[in-house]
Amino acid sequence: MIRKRVTLADVADRAGLSKTTASMVLNGRNDVRLSPEAFRRVLAAAEELGYRPNVAARSLRTSKTATIAFVSDIVATTRFAGDMIRGALDAAREHDHVLLIAETQGDEAIEQQAIEAMLDRQVDGMIYASMATRQLSVPTSLLGRPIVLLNATSADPEQPLPSIRPDDGAAGYAVAMALLRSGHREGIVLVGRNELKERDPRVSLAAGARLEGITRALAEHGVALAGEAFCEEWQPEEGYAGMRRLLSGQSRPRAVICLNDRLAFGAYQALTEAGLHVADDVSVVSFDDDALASWLRPGLSTAALPHEQMGRAAVELLIQPDQTTEQRLTPMPLITRASIAAPSTD
Amino acid sequence: MIRKRVTLADVADRAGLSKTTASMVLNGRNDVRLSPEAFRRVLAAAEELGYRPNVAARSLRTSKTATIAFVSDIVATTRFAGDMIRGALDAAREHDHVLLIAETQGDEAIEQQAIEAMLDRQVDGMIYASMATRQLSVPTSLLGRPIVLLNATSADPEQPLPSIRPDDGAAGYAVAMALLRSGHREGIVLVGRNELKERDPRVSLAAGARLEGITRALAEHGVALAGEAFCEEWQPEEGYAGMRRLLSGQSRPRAVICLNDRLAFGAYQALTEAGLHVADDVSVVSFDDDALASWLRPGLSTAALPHEQMGRAAVELLIQPDQTTEQRLTPMPLITRASIAAPSTD
DNA sequence: CTGTTAGCGCTTTCAA
DNA sequence: TTGAAAGCGCTAACAG
Numbered sequence: 001m002i003r004k005r006v007t008l009a010d011v012a013d014r015a016g017l018s019k020t021t022a023s024m025v026l027n028g029r030n031d032v033r034l035s036p037e038a039f040r041r042v043l044a045a046a047e048e049l050g051y052r053p054n055v056a057a058r059s060l061r062t063s064k065t066a067t068i069a070f071v072s073d074i075v076a077t078t079r080f081a082g083d084m085i086r087g088a089l090d091a092a093r094e095h096d097h098v099l100l101i102a103e104t105q106g107d108e109a110i111e112q113q114a115i116e117a118m119l120d121r122q123v124d125g126m127i128y129a130s131m132a133t134r135q136l137s138v139p140t141s142l143l144g145r146p147i148v149l150l151n152a153t154s155a156d157p158e159q160p161l162p163s164i165r166p167d168d169g170a171a172g173y174a175v176a177m178a179l180l181r182s183g184h185r186e187g188i189v190l191v192g193r194n195e196l197k198e199r200d201p202r203v204s205l206a207a208g209a210r211l212e213g214i215t216r217a218l219a220e221h222g223v224a225l226a227g228e229a230f231c232e233e234w235q236p237e238e239g240y241a242g243m244r245r246l247l248s249g250q251s252r253p254r255a256v257i258c259l260n261d262r263l264a265f266g267a268y269q270a271l272t273e274a275g276l277h278v279a280d281d282v283s284v285v286s287f288d289d290d291a292l293a294s295w296l297r298p299g300l301s302t303a304a305l306p307h308e309q310m311g312r313a314a315v316e317l318l319i320q321p322d323q324t325t326e327q328r329l330t331p332m333p334l335i336t337r338a339s340i341a342a343p344s345t346d
Numbered sequence: 347m348i349r350k351r352v353t354l355a356d357v358a359d360r361a362g363l364s365k366t367t368a369s370m371v372l373n374g375r376n377d378v379r380l381s382p383e384a385f386r387r388v389l390a391a392a393e394e395l396g397y398r399p400n401v402a403a404r405s406l407r408t409s410k411t412a413t414i415a416f417v418s419d420i421v422a423t424t425r426f427a428g429d430m431i432r433g434a435l436d437a438a439r440e441h442d443h444v445l446l447i448a449e450t451q452g453d454e455a456i457e458q459q460a461i462e463a464m465l466d467r468q469v470d471g472m473i474y475a476s477m478a479t480r481q482l483s484v485p486t487s488l489l490g491r492p493i494v495l496l497n498a499t500s501a502d503p504e505q506p507l508p509s510i511r512p513d514d515g516a517a518g519y520a521v522a523m524a525l526l527r528s529g530h531r532e533g534i535v536l537v538g539r540n541e542l543k544e545r546d547p548r549v550s551l552a553a554g555a556r557l558e559g560i561t562r563a564l565a566e567h568g569v570a571l572a573g574e575a576f577c578e579e580w581q582p583e584e585g586y587a588g589m590r591r592l593l594s595g596q597s598r599p600r601a602v603i604c605l606n607d608r609l610a611f612g613a614y615q616a617l618t619e620a621g622l623h624v625a626d627d628v629s630v631v632s633f634d635d636d637a638l639a640s641w642l643r644p645g646l647s648t649a650a651l652p653h654e655q656m657g658r659a660a661v662e663l664l665i666q667p668d669q670t671t672e673q674r675l676t677p678m679p680l681i682t683r684a685s686i687a688a689p690s691t692d
Numbered sequence: 693c694t695g696t697t698a699g700c701g702c703t704t705t706c707a708a
Numbered sequence: 709t710t711g712a713a714a715g716c717g718c719t720a721a722c723a724g
Contacts, residue, residue, distance in 0.1 A: 007701055018711045023703060035709060055466045056402040056411070057701035060716045065402070067446075067467070082428050089449050093456065098463050100413075101447045103435050110439065117444050120401045121413070236641040262641070269643050272618060292638075295582040295608070297615050353717055364695045369719060381693060403717035406700045 006049040014045035022046075026053070059122055066097045068318060069118035072129035072150075073106050080288075080307045081131060084150060087311025088127060095319050097124075115141055125318045128152070133165050135201040146323070150314040151307075153327060155202060160325040162317050164310050168206045168287075171303035171332035172213020175257060175285050178301060178334060180221050183342045184255040184283060189227040190214070191242045191267055192234055192259030210259055210287060226253065231263060239266025247274050254343045255283040261290035264300055279341040289335050299337030306330045352395045360391035368392075372399070405468055414438060414664060415464035417448045417457070418475035418496075426634075426653045427477060430496060433657025434473060441665055443470075461487055471664045474498070479511050481547040492669070496660040497653075499673060501548060506671040508663050510656050514552045514633075517649035517678035518559020521603060521631050524647060524680060526567050529688045530601040530629060535573040536560070537588045537613055538580055538605030556605055556633060572599065577609060585612025593620050600689045601629040607636035610646055625687040635681050645683030652676045 012022040017038055025034055025042040045051075059065040070088055072081065085101070092099050100123060102114035118126065125146030128138055135155040138147065149163035179188060197207035218225065227249055229242030239258060246253055247270060256271075258264035264286040271282055278284050279298050286293070289304030310330050317326065358368040363384055371380055371388040391397075405411040416434055418427065431447070438445050446469060448460035464472065471492030474484055481501040484493065495509035525534060543553035564571065573595055575588030585604060592599055593616060602617075604610035610632040617628055624630050625644050632639070635650030656676050663672065 005701095008703095009701075019702080020704080020711055021709085024710095027703085033709065038709080052462060052466050054406075054468065054701055056405045056468055057716090058703075059402045060400075060406060060701080060718090061703045063716085065467075070447075085447070086449060089447065093448075093459065093463075096463070098467065099447050101416075101431070101435065101445050102439075103432060113439065116398060117439075117442070120398050121411075121444065122400065122402055240643070265641060295611060297586070351717095354719095355717075365718080366696080366720085367694055370694090373719085384694080400717055403700090404719075406702090406717080407719045409700080 005054070006051045008051070008053070010049055011042065011045045011051045014049060015041040017042060026051075063122060065122045065124055067100055067121065067123050068092060068097055068315060069100045069102065069115075069123040069126040070129065071102045071104060071111070071114055071118065071126060072131065073104050074131045080305060081129075083305075083307035084129060084311035084314075087308035087313075088150075088315050089311075090308075091312040091315035091319075095315070097315070097319065111139065112141070115139060127314045127318060129314070132204055133168065133206040134204055146318055148314045148318045150310060153205065160327070162324050162326050162328075164313050164317065164328045164330060165205065166305050166310065166332050167329035168209035168332065169213040170329075171287060171334070172210040172215075173217045174213070174332075174334045175210075175287065175303050176214040176217035178285055178336075178340055179255045179257070179283060180217065180223065182283065182340050185221075185223050186343070187226045187251060187254030188218070188223065188257065189229070189246045189253040189255070190225055190257050190259070191229045191239055191246070192231045192263045193228045194231060194234070194259075197234075206287075207259065214257060226251065231259075234260045234263050236262050236266035236269070239263030240270045241266070243267040243270035244274075247271075247276075252276075253282055255340075256285070258284065258286040261286050261288040261293050261300060261302055264302070265292050265296065268296055268300075278339050281344060283340040283343075285340055287332070293335070293337065296339075298339050300339045301335060301337045303332040303334050306332060351400070352397045354397070354399070356395055357388065357391045357397045360395060361387040363388060372397075409468060411468045411470055412443045413446055413467065413469050414443055414661060415446045415448065415461075415469040415472040416475065417450060417460055417464065417472060418477065419450050419452050420477045426651060427475075429651075429653035430475060430657035430660075433654035433659075434496075434661050435657075436654075437658040437661035437665075441661070443661070443665065457485065458487070461485060473660045473664060475660075478550055479514065479552040480550055492664055494660045494664045496656060499551065506673070508670050508672050508674075510659050510663065510674045510676060511551065512651055512656065512678050513675035514555035514678065515559045516675075517633060517680075518556040519563045520559070520678075520680045521556075521633065521649050522560040522563035524631055524682075524686055525601045525603070525629060526563065526569065528629065528686050531567075531569055532689070533572045533597060533600030534564070534569065534603065535575070535592050535599040535601070536571055536603050536605070537575045537585055537592070538577045538609045539574045540577060540580070540605075543580075552633075553605065560603060572597070577605075580606045580609050582608050582612035582615070585609030586616045587612070589613040589616035590620075593617075593622075598622075599628055601686075602631070604630065604632040607632050607634040607639050607646060607648055610648070611638050611642065614642055614646075624685050627690060629686040629689075631686055633678070639681070639683065642685075644685050646685045647681060647683045649678040649680050652678060 012019045022042045104111035127148050127150050129150035130152040133151050136152050137155045153163045154161040197204040227246050231238035231242050286302040289302045293300040293302045358365045368388045450457035473494050473496050475496035476498040479497050482498050483501045499509045500507040543550040573592050577584035577588050632648040635648045639646040639648045
C-alpha cells in the first residue's frame with residue numbers, strides 16, 4: 001500500500017516548529033536567520049519522514065515547475081533525435097529539472113495540442129527541436145516565453161530567438177581538407193547535390209553550408225570537382241545510384257565526398273560492386289557520424305553531428321537567468337577512420 | 347509580454363456565474379444537471395477568454411496529473427528506443443496525457459533521483475522500459491504504484507507486474523520457417539550463439555526465445571543446423587567474424603540465420619568479400635528490422651521488433667482503469683525482402 | 693439548478 | 709528568530 005505522502009506540515013509537526021520555519025530551512029533561505037537548533041530539527045525530521053516536496057503545490061505559489069518542454073517534429077526516425085534528447089536529459093538532471101516530451105509529426109493541429117498541454121502544466125521554458133537543421137517559424141503561442149531552438153533557427157529576422165545548430169560550414173571545409181591533406185587533387189567527386197536543400201533554408205541549412213565549406217577549401221587549393229551526383233533524398237539507395245553514375249564516367253573517381261553517411265553507405269555498395277576497394281582505390285569521406293560509419297569496412301571518416309552536446313547546450317541556454325538571442329554554432333569534429341588514403345598511383 | 351493567464355474565476359465572472367458552475371460545465375460533469383443557459387454562457391466565456399485550466403492547481407485537488415513517467419535505462423543508442431517513445435507519445439496524446447522522460451543510464455543513483463523527480467511531480471503512473479528485452483527488478487520505491495514494464499518482465503515471481511515484450515519465440519519459428527518454405531534443408535547455419543544471453547534472463551530474454559523458436563521449427567522438419575558461430579556482442583564486426591569462420595568450413599553454407607540485423611550486416615560483408623551473392627548463393631534472414639535491413643542490397647528479410655506498438659500498448663495498459671498483471675507478447679511480423687531464395691543447384 | 697465554503701501543499705508577507 | 713494567516717487555481721461537499 002502506498003503510505004500517504006509526507007507533507008511539509010508533517011515535518012513541521014515532528015520538528016515542533018511551524019511550516020514557515022520548516023519551509024525556510026528546507027529551501028536554504030539565507031535572507032532570514034534561523035537558529036542552528038531549528039535548522040537541525042527540521043532537517044532531521046525531514047530525513048526521518050522521507051519528506052519530498054510536492055512540486056505541483058509549490059509551483060502554484062512560485063509559478064516555477066523545474067520542468068522543461070522538449071517539443072520536436074519527429075523523434076523516432078533516426079538515432080540522432082535520441083542523442084539530442086539524451087544530452088538534454090543529462091543537462092536537465094544536473095540542474096534538477098525534468099523533461100516533458102512531445103512530438104508534433106509536422107502536423108499543426110498536433111503541435112498546437114502539444115504546446116497547450118505543456119503550457120497547461122506550467123513548464124518553465126521550451127526547447128523547440130527540428131530533426132533536419134533548418135529555419136522555421138515558431139507558433140505565436142510560444143513567443144514571449146523562454147524558448148531555445150534546437151537544430152534550427154528562427155525564420156523571422158524581426159524575432160531573433162536563441163538557437164543551437166551544428167557548424168556545417170566548418171565541417172564542409174574540414175572534410176574537403178582531409179582529402180587535400182592526403183594528397184588528393186584529381187578525381188574528387190561529390191555525392192548528394194540537391195538544389196532544394198541547398199537553396200531553401202526552410203528545408204535545410206546543412207546542405208548549403210556543407211557545400212560552401214567544401215567549395216571554399218577546394219578553391220583555396222585551386223582544385224576543381226571532377227564530378228557531382230544529384231540525389232533527391234539523402235538515402236543509401238540514392239547514394240548507390242549516384243555513385244554508379246559517377247563510376248560510369250570516362251575517368252575513374254579517386255575520392256568521394258558524400259553529403260551524409262547514408263549516401264556514403266550507398267556509395268560503398270556501388271564501389272564494392274564495381275570491384276573497387278574503399279581507401280586503396282577510392283577514398284571516401286562524409287558527414288554525420290551515423291552508427292553506420294563505424295560498421296562499414298573500412299570505417300568511414302566523417303564529420304560528426306554533435307547532437308548530444310547540442311541537446312545539453314539547449315537546456316543550459318534555456319535555464320540560465322539572463323535571456324540571450326545567441327545563435328550558437330556547435331563544432332562538428334572530424335572522426336578519422338580508415339576510408340581515406342593517399343591517391344593510388346596506378 | 348505574456349498576458350496573465352486566464353483563471354477559472356475570470357471565466358466565472360465573465361459568465362456571471364460561480365466558479366463551481368464554471369468548473370462543472372468545463373469538466374462535463376453529468377451527475378449534476380446544469381441549465382443549458384449556464385452551459386452556453388460558461389463555454390462562451392471560456393472560449394472568448396481562451397481559458398486553459400492550470401493542471402498543477404487541479405492536481406492539487408484531484409491528485410491526478412494526466413502525466414506519465416517514462417523511465418528507461420538508455421534512450422539514445424538505438425533507433426528502437428525512439429520507436430518505443432514515439433508509440434508511447436502517440437497513445438498518450440490520444441488520451442490527453444503527457445510524458446515525462448528520464449534515462450537512468452543503468453546507474454542506481456541516477457535512477458533513484460529520476461524516480462523521485464517524477465514522484466515529486468505526482469505522475470499518475472510509470473512506464474519502466476529496458477532497451478534489451480530482459481528480466482529486471484523494479485526499485486521498491488515504485489512498488490504499489492501503477493507501473494508497466496516495457497520490453498521487460500519482473501524478475502520477482504512474487505510480484506508479477508504488467509509487462510509488454512516482443513514474441514521472440516514465435517519470431518524464431520517464423521524466421522526458420524521462411525527458409526524451410528523456400529526449400530532449404532542443407533547448409534543452414536546460425537550466427538550469434540551466445541550462452542550468456544541465452545541462459546541469463548537478466549541479460550536477455552530474446553536470445554533464448556529466438557533460439558528455441560528456430561530449433562523447434564527445424565526439429566519439426568527433421569533438419570539439423572550445419573554450423574553455428576558464437577558472437578560475444580551482437581554487433582556487425584562479430585557477425586562478420588562469425589560468418590568468416592563458417593565460410594572456412596568444408597561445405598559452403600546455403601542459408602544463414604542471424605540473431606539480429608547488425609550481425610546480418612556483418613555477415614553480408616563477409617559473404618560479399620568471399621565473392622558470394624546474398625540470395626543467389628546464400629539466403630540470409632534475421633531479427634529486428636533495423637533501418638539497416640532495408641538499406642542492404644539485397645534487402646534483408648527480418649522479423650520486426652514492434653517497438654512502436656509496444657510503446658503504445660504500455661501507455662494504454664497503464665491508463666486503463668482496472669489494474670492487470672497481463673504479460674503481453676507482441677507479435678513480430680516477418681518483413682519479407684529479397685535476401686531469401688530457393689537453394690542454388692550448383 | 694447554483695453558490696458558499698473549505699482545503700489540496702506550499703511559499704510569503706507581516707507581525708510578534 | 710519564529711509563527712499566523714493569506715492565497716496560488718482548482719474541485720468537491722454541502723447548503724440553499
